[in-house]
Amino acid sequence: xxxxxxxxxxxxxxxxxxxxxxxxxxxxxxxxxxxxxxxxxxxxxxxxxxxxxxxxxxxxxxxxxxxxxxxxxxxxxxxxxxxxxxxxxxxxxxxxxxxxxxxxxxxxxxxxxxxxxxxxxxxxxxxxxxxxxxxxxxxxxxxxxxxxxxxxxxxxxxxxxxx
Numbered sequence: 001x002x003x004x005x006x007x008x009x010x011x012x013x014x015x016x017x018x019x020x021x022x023x024x025x026x027x028x029x030x031x032x033x034x035x036x037x038x039x040x041x042x043x044x045x046x047x048x049x050x051x052x053x054x055x056x057x058x059x060x061x062x063x064x065x066x067x068x069x070x071x072x073x074x075x076x077x078x079x080x081x082x083x084x085x086x087x088x089x090x091x092x093x094x095x096x097x098x099x100x101x102x103x104x105x106x107x108x109x110x111x112x113x114x115x116x117x118x119x120x121x122x123x124x125x126x127x128x129x130x131x132x133x134x135x136x137x138x139x140x141x142x143x144x145x146x147x148x149x150x151x152x153x154x155x156x157x158x159x160x161x162x163x
Contacts, residue, residue: 023070024077024092032091036101036151039089040144043103050144051110053100054158055080055117060134071127072096072135079120083113099155110141138162 027035036052043050057076064072073092080090080098088102102113118137125133140161148154 023073026077026080026098027089027091029091029093032089032093032099032101033151035089035091036154039101039103040150040154043144044149049104051100051102051104051113052142052144052148052154052158053102053110053114053117054140054142054155054162055098055100056138056162057096057098057121057135060136062131062133064133068127068129068131068133069096071129072125072133075125075127076121076135080117083116083120099158101154104143110143114139114141 039050042048057072059072073096076096076098077090077092080100084090084100085102088100091099093099100113102109104110106112118139121135121137125135127133140158140163142148142154142157142161144154147157
């Protein structure tokens, strides 16, 4: 399956389902669920494999107030989007929980993405209020179709793998 065809499909899918999260520019949980089902239907038809990552964060040695949490979520969202390929779907699910769904380009695809994200997100954040913050990142992955054939199964498997 050509990656170009997938990219066009995802762009069209994103245009028809473009509900963003209130805090970040990423898809919200409902939109991500819908986009995942569309991508999985497409992947099943074309026999493509896909991976879902569940990405969760916690502040190290710092208690965040509501404004700081929003600033962190926005910063994480920007980093995730800066690492995304055109065919990747990222979402802010809730709290400090994010997800990624992407078509596998190799056997090590999910592992490579997770490793790069952990490295990039290990860097301390300097928030607008002057708070210096380090986050602990946990990433779990699940593969379509072996570890789940729908959104619920994949997110559950990826969430379990992160903990």
